[in-house]
Structure formats: C-alpha cells, structure tokens
Amino acid sequence: MKSVQFSVASRREGDAAIIYPKGYLNNLSGENLVIECGIYIGKGITKIVVNFSETDLINSIGISMLLQIIEDLKNIKGTICCTNMSKLLRDTFEMLGLMQHMLVFPVESDALTYLKTGKL
Amino acid sequence: MSTELKKALYNISALADLGQAITSENDFHEKIQSVLYVITGTFLANKGALLFYDKPTKKLNTLTQKGFAPDDLNRLNPEELMSLGRNEPYLIGGDPVLAVAGAEILTPLWVRDEFIGALLLSGKLTVGPYTLEDLELLNVIANQIAIALNNHSLFMDLSDKLEENRRLYEEMRHIYHGTLQAFAAAIDAKDAYTKNHSHRVAKYSAAIARELGWDEHEIEGMYVAGYLHDVGKLAISNTLLNKVTPFTPEEREEIRKHSTLSHSITAKIKFPWKNVEDMVWHHHERLDGRGYPEALAQESLSDGVRILSLADSFDAMTSQRPYRKKMDVQSAIAELRKNLESQFDHKVMLVFCKVLDKEIKGELPEPDILPHLDRDSDLSVISALLEGIIVELSRP
Ligand SMILES: [Fe+2]
Ligand SMILES: [Fe+2]
Secondary structure: OOOOOOEEEEEEEOOEEEEEEEOOEOOHHHHHHHHHHHHHHHOOOOEEEEEOOEOOOEOHHHHHHHHHHHHHHHHOOOEEEEEOOOHHHHHHHHHOOOHHHOEEEOOHHHHHHHHHHOOO | OOHHHHHHHHHHHHHHHHHHHHHOOOOHHHHHHHHHHHHHHHOOEEEEEEEEEEOOOOEEEEEEEEOOOHHHHHOOOHHHHHOOOOOOOEEOOOOOOHHHHOOOEEEEEEEOOEEEEEEEEEEEOOOOOOOHHHHHHHHHHHHHHHHHHHHHHHHHOOOOOHHHHHHHHHHHHHHHHHHHHHHHHHHHHHOHHHOOHHHHHHHHHHHHHHHOOOOHHHHHHHHHHHHHOOHHHHHOOHHHHOOOOOOOHHHHHHHHHHHHHHHHHHHOOOOOOOOHHHHHHOOOOOOOOOOOOOOOOHHHOOHHHHHHHHHHHHHHHOOOEOOEOOOOHHHHHHHHHHOEOOOEOHHHHHHHHHHHHHHHOOOOOOOOOHHHOOOOOOHHHHHHHHHHHHHHHHOO
C-alpha cells in the first residue's frame, strides 16, 4: 500500500480556525496536525474545524493525534468540529466512541454556521 | 459489520501499525515515538509512557511519554514493577505504591528472564473500562515492544549476540502470527463445518510457495493471505453459512460477496507483505475467467492467487460441508487434475503434487499438508496417483 505524504493547511474565519489535513494520517508526520492546531490555540482560538475532505485513511497513530487535539481543546473548554468525513472515517470514530467528543457536520460551511449562530 | 468486529479489525490493524513502526527505517527515537502513538491511539489513552530499565544504574529512564509529569515517572521503583508479572497488563486501581505516577495500567516489559522496562497508560478518553480483549492485545503489544527494546540495547552494546537478536526477531514474528491465528479461529468458528479451514489453507499455500522457491518473506505473506482469505465471511450471516439445503441464486450471490469483503478488510491493514489483499480478493477466480468477483483470467491472476485458489479448493473438497460429504484425497486430486487450465494452474498443480508426494515419502522434516489429511487414506495409492500426475505434467 502506498502512503501519501501528509501535509496540513489552514485558514482563519472569524473566531474559528479551519484545518485541512491532506493525505494519510498514519505516521509521525501527523504531528503537524497537532502542531497546527496548537498554534491557533496559542493565539487564543477555541473553535477548530477539521475538514477531512482530503484524508480518508487514518490508523492508530492518527487517532492518537486526534485524541491530543480533543484533549488540548477540552483543557480550554474549546470546540472541535469535524466535517467532510468519509464513511470509513466516520465508522472508525463511531466505533471508538470519539463522536461524543466532537461535533460532526457533513460539510465545512455547516460547521461554520453553527459556530457563528449556535444553531444549524 | 458489528461494532465488535470493527473493533477487532481496528485492533489487528494496530498490530500491523506497531510492526510497521518497529521495523521502519526511522531512527530509534522516531520508532519509539511512533510506537507510543500506536499504543495511545489503540487504547484511546491520553497519557502514555515507555520506560527503559538501565541495568548498571538500576534506574528507569523515560524513553518517551505524553501527558505524565516527569517527576511522577521518576518516582517509580523498578523493583516493584518487576514483581508484577511479565508483559501482563496490571490494573493499578488504588494500589498505593504504584499509583504515584498516575498511571491506570502498567505493563512490565520482559524478554525471557530479563526485565526491560515498563509501559504506562492512563486517561482513557471514551467511557467504559478496558475489556479483556484490550488487555490481551496489550499483552501481545508488550511482548513485541520488549523484544524491540531489547534488540536495540543489544545492538547498542555492540554485542556478539547477533544470533540471539535473530532468534528474538523470530519470536516477534511468532507473536504476530499468534494474533493472526486467533483471528483465523474467529473466522472458522463462525462456520462449524469450516473448522480450521483457514489454518490448513495457510499451511498448504505456504508449502506450495516454498516448493516454488519463494523467499521466506514472500512465503510468510502467502501464509497470512491463507489465514485471512475468508475473513470476509465474518460479515456474512451464520444461518446462511451453515445452511444445509442448497443455496438459492440470491444466497449464492450473498456468499460470493465474501472475497470482496476480505479484500476491503485486508486493504485497510498495512501489512509488511505485498499483495495479501490481492490474493484474498481473487481466491475464487478461475483461469478461464468464469470465477468471481471480477471474472479475471490468465495473466491477470498472480501466482499467489493461483496457489491460494488451489489450496482453498483442495481443502474445501476434502472437508465435510453442511450440504455434502467430504471427498477422499484421491478423488480431490483427480478433481483438481480434471480442472487444470480451466480453473487451476499447471505449474502450481505440479508443485503441489511434488510437495505432497515428498511428504508422503517422508522426505520433508516438517510436513504441512499430510498431517491434515484423512487418516484412513491409503497413502500408497495417493502416492502412485501423484507420481503419475507429476510425470504427465513434467512433460514439455
Ligand atoms: Fe472463500
Ligand atoms: Fe476458503
């Protein structure tokens, strides 16, 4: 199985940060995802949207990264929203019981609307 | 797929992740870092630490950790950890001495009689305690890590223990196989009539691959594919699998989905062997293109697929199924022979006959096929039949 080089992009919208992981979340390069979120948290951002449209594979290492972000946001009473997840990703998160620790939206704009207005 | 099954698959892929992390080209520190991530990700723990026991100073050194306070880890007394058992996860609960570090589960790492260090976990994110399966998995992981750490320290000593290193590596692979076996047992247990089918198909396929001159790594991949070829059956209903009356066309369609399911399951696992997912996917294809699921033919079928297909069919024929009696060994071999070129590969059949004949003649120290065949078989008759086929198939 080929592994796709993992990279992270991000942008800010209002008081939220949107993170775009790209590639397989299955090795140490996934740390960049934690670092990227950490940078925004350091700047006082408490709302983070992770758009998974370009990541459809995650393994235990990737899950560990995600746990870290969930924990970091919990510590500052922040919110993590996950969007554009493939079925495989959703199933994995569900099976591991991660869904209770995040808000899940079909697409990024839904998450942003929710974060702005507090409703769907 | 049930949640339990999904969890089991997640766990088995975690083992593959672990193997990948340990055997990667990364430097030691990166390896250890990946190993810790695999473990915390698998057990959904927010805190994790890997400690290494330094014999000369009798101290535990932290190799890597996340979430713990460094001072707390320093307060652990190695002597106390040693008494807890070997590679067995220990639930700390209220234990006053061990609770110092704030860990919930502590696994002392051992290789044979040597204490190597400890693995600590804490802060499980999701509700519910760790299950028995979790603890079993942790035990397997602890064994692997202990060996990897020991290998590393042996290497650092620049010792002349290369031979021991090699043996320990063998042990590690053994453990990996142990887990695959447990998984195969789960497949076979679903269907009373296919008891040990996966195990036998793995053995037969590996024996053929060996006789074909494949290298050890490739043979191992063949073996794993044999074990997992029917893993997709886990997702098919028991009632259907154990049905006594003939299948309706719809039911046959349903059963046939298993090889595609086997493929999608194994494709998610990052195996250190090539083509496992291709082999399981196409084990019901035929050379004439009348197989399933993709109706591939001839060159599209790899040697691995051809081996697996023959080994699977041979075992299916020689085992009892709910809807028919088992065939005797001679008839099964004759049946394979009859379907050469249309279904089975000439070269693979020749090699299969050669191995079995060698096994019957006692020429192979560890026979893989013979021990599983019907005890009432007349070996001299089988051997004569095999010899005939070998002569015939060896003709240019
Ligand atoms: Fe099958
Ligand atoms: Fe089979």
